[in-house]
Amino acid sequence: MIALLRTRHSVLPGFTLSFSLSVLFICLVILLPLSGLAMHVAGMGWDNYWGVISHPRSLASFKVTVLSAAGASVINAVVGLLLAWVITRYRFPGRRLMDALVDLPFALPTAVAGLTLAALFADNGWLGQWFSIAGVKVSYSWVGIMIAMSFTSLPFVVRTVQPVLEDLTPDVEEAAATLGASPTASFFKVILAQLTPALLTGTGLAFTRSLGEYGAVIFIAGNLPYETEIVSLLVNIRLEEYDFASASALASIILIASLVLLFGIQSIQSRLTRRWRGG
Amino acid sequence: MSIQVENIRKSFGAFTALHDISLDVPTNQLVGLLGPSGSGKTTLLRIIAGLERADGGRVLFNNEDVTHLDARRRRVGFVFQQYALFRHLTVADNIAFGLRLLPRAERPSRGDIRDRVRDLLGLVQLDNLAGRYPAQLSGGQKQRVALARALALKPEVLLLDEPFGALDAKVRKDLRRWLRRLHEQISVTSIFVTHDQEEAMEVSDKVVVMSQGRVEQMGSPLQVYEQPASRFVFDFLGHINSLEGLYDGHNWRSGDAFLRLDTQGACPDGALTLYLRPHEADLAAAPTEAAHLPVRVAGRSVFGGTVTVELEPQGWGGEVLEVELDRVRWDALQPDRQPALYLLPRRLQTVTCDGDLGPQVAPA
Structure with missing residues (x-):
């Protein structure tokens, strides 16, 4: 079996060992918990399941989560592209620091981020006071949720776009210029067009991450049922009520959405880039 | 335009x-x-x-x-x-x-x-x-x-x-x-x-x-x-051989080798470098009165109608020289049977001691 999988002789030995360990790890850490979840859900019957997920409070939380995540992804697509552009195209003092700071949301415990954001955007916080003058309520509203989500998922966009951007050679833009392209036309028809798959992937990953974000969001969201309650929080509430079945049902929806999105992104991206790479 | x-x-x-x-x-x-x-x-x-x-x-x-x-x-x-x-x-x-x-x-x-x-x-x-x-x-x-x-x-x-x-x-x-x-x-x-x-x-x-x-x-x-x-x-433009030696107004010498050159006064006595293009020379079994440049074949590569020969100067000069001969000519020469071979330049470019190009000359 393993001999069949080995398609090419490698100079480094150890395929059997490394392959087995990888499979074992994936089973233990990813597949086992997932099947636990599936078993919980399977045990509750279709009617119960449907009852939980179609409950108005659940539907409201789905709506809040998906809309905020979508908003956060759009913000990140724009800001992330800009950041990646600035980091790859310009040389300025502090560029390395900026590059390193992009990863901060990955490194920072999300609860810390949530607390900080909540303090900043509270009605009397540094930033929140200006927003409240303008009549925009950030804390305890979906705007706050969106900001928290975009904070934690920004690196996905930057880190997927950055390498592709570094790969684009200046001669392609020069070629566009000698063919009469204005800088704007060059940007949209040459650079952005080539970045689309990476940008799509990054934004999709950011969206998926935002769907499941918990720590950063709950501090700023206010968590009002039907209004600013996200799905992950609802799952947590059900767990605290020892209602494992409902918690699993809700969690399964997030899980299915994430899986569908991940596979979708993967297939769109590979379809877009396969021909470009010469498949 | x-x-x-x-x-x-x-x-x-x-x-x-x-x-x-x-x-x-x-x-x-x-x-x-x-x-x-x-x-x-x-x-x-x-x-x-x-x-x-x-x-x-x-x-x-x-x-x-x-x-x-x-x-x-x-x-x-x-x-x-x-x-x-x-x-x-x-x-x-x-x-x-x-x-x-x-x-x-x-x-x-x-x-x-x-x-x-x-x-x-x-x-x-x-x-x-x-x-x-x-x-x-x-x-x-x-x-x-x-x-x-x-x-x-x-x-x-x-x-x-x-x-x-x-x-x-x-x-x-x-x-x-x-x-x-x-x-x-x-x-x-x-x-x-x-x-x-x-x-x-x-x-x-x-x-x-x-x-x-x-x-x-x-x-x-x-x-x-x-x-x-x-x-x-x-x-x-193309490969050149550089021959370094001394000129006395009539003869160019380097170790055992000499060339009789008439530069009509264009080249002063003293150090004189000669540039030789690979295709502007011949090989012979015997030297002539005007050219005595003993060489030994160090390598050859046959490609199409041309034979590129690498020559090691015998008793003069330093670096290996490269000469291109017509294949028919090379075969007629029977180089493997000759005890010694002599390089016969047809045309040489003189380079004066200040680095400029002098006249083009032929041994005579």
Whole structure:
């Protein structure tokens, strides 16, 4: 079996060992918990399941989560592209620091981020006071949720776009210029067009991450049922009520959405880039 | 369209890439900019295209000053060494790129663009690859697509930066012949950059030899080869053998070797270096009165009708010499049976002690 999988002789030995360990790890850490979840859900019957997920409070939380995540992804697509552009195209003092700071949301415990954001955007916080003058309520509203989500998922966009951007050679833009392209036309028809798959992937990953974000969001969201309650929080509430079945049902929806999105992104991206790479 | 370059200067920081370059390229000529890397030839080409700004001087197209025009307004076709194709577009879309960007008033209709693309694909002999993506093409095909794309807007000036530099020898040779023919078919003034002497000689109407940011010589390929204006040009065009020795007014000597040379007083007594092109010498079993240069065969390579022989000087000189002989001549010589061989130069280029080129001489 393993001999069949080995398609090419490698100079480094150890395929059997490394392959087995990888499979074992994936089973233990990813597949086992997932099947636990599936078993919980399977045990509750279709009617119960449907009852939980179609409950108005659940539907409201789905709506809040998906809309905020979508908003956060759009913000990140724009800001992330800009950041990646600035980091790859310009040389300025502090560029390395900026590059390193992009990863901060990955490194920072999300609860810390949530607390900080909540303090900043509270009605009397540094930033929140200006927003409240303008009549925009950030804390305890979906705007706050969106900001928290975009904070934690920004690196996905930057880190997927950055390498592709570094790969684009200046001669392609020069070629566009000698063919009469204005800088704007060059940007949209040459650079952005080539970045689309990476940008799509990054934004999709950011969206998926935002769907499941918990720590950063709950501090700023206010968590009002039907209004600013996200799905992950609802799952947590059900767990605290020892209602494992409902918690699993809700969690399964997030899980299915994430899986569908991940596979979708993967297939769109590979379809877009396969021909470009010469498949 | 004629191209004039007047007193162009360009520095990158402390490095001067171009010192006061002036050139005149008549309409519809194909000119090769030839020089080693770092000679400034690519910089000059990029300045003509408007991709680089000169520090001083002017560029004129048909006597019209274009120095301050952007690349996109100069309407030149430019072909890059690494092709610079748009990898997200098909071959046909790559070629149509410039046409589709034209302002509405000038833009051809969809059907006309399609026809134009088909014509160009025919011109570069890639008719059946219209739907492919650049990554699916070979290097030679990519470069032809790049050329078709550059020609799509019917430019009157075509600039090529080492167009065949990234291709293998066989494809290179085919493509440069094809470029030569293409240039005869369409009316366009072309300048191409190359560091390959053979390529420049074969393709160009005129060759411009550059070195260290200066033009060393401009002329027809034959002129540049036969009457080099400087030691650099002589040195750069093809392989040369350098013979170092002392001259006493009649004879040039180095160890056991001598040559009887009449320079008619052009070369002072003392150190005298002689340049010998590989094809301007013969080998014989015996020395002559005018030439005594004993050598031993150190290696040979047979390729086509020519035999390239490596010779080790016996009792004189230093480095190994390279001579090209006709194959028939080489076989007639029966070199394996000869106890000794003697080099007989037919023509030598003298280099005086101050490094300039002296007269060309023959032993007599």
